[in-house]
Amino acid sequence: ASIKVAVLIGSLRKESFNRRLAYAVERLAPAELSFEHVRIDDLPLYNQEFDHDYPPVCQQLKQQIKAADALLFVTPEYNRSIPGVLKNAVDVASRPYGSNAFAGKPGAVIGTSVGTTGSAMAQQHLRNVLAYLDVVVLPQPEVFFKFSDGLIDEQGHISVESTQKFLQRFVDRYVAWLHKQL
């Protein structure tokens, strides 16, 4: 049986290092996993008035998440926290009250930044939010590192062997853990 993973990336920019990280992880994953990137750049800023009549684009986001077996969050850190665009998408998918699209899904949180703390603080904030939203998050291994020039290219090829091994360990643990969760 195949496992469908919805990927949420916390950066909108084309050259995003976190998007490269997502592609790298996807390359290292076994064929039984399929990855679908969830679009978040077309969402309106969440407004509680939506709850009476949810915008179609927001409903679409929720359906895409609901249809997935598992989640993968790949996020940079903005000012020591979750980028607003990602938090907005999480807020949109969590509402209207009582129809949280994330409920009960297993997921992982990973990321990279250009700073030495490698997005660790943003990830901790996101883990906190996801706990409230009833997402079971893989505890270990954590994946955060300083992104240096050329480490991962736009297709997700990793140029440093230790990084490749580090990410492969994450993928192997994630997949084994998903089998226990699903």
Ligand code: FNR
């Ligand atoms: C950053 N960056 C950053 N890096 C970090 O390690 N800790 C931080 O708190 C911040 N804060 C921050 C705020 C804002 C508004 C921006 C635009 C950037 C730098 C960040 O790591 C870098 O821009 C990454 O390249 C962003 O990830 P993507 O877009 O490459 O995936």
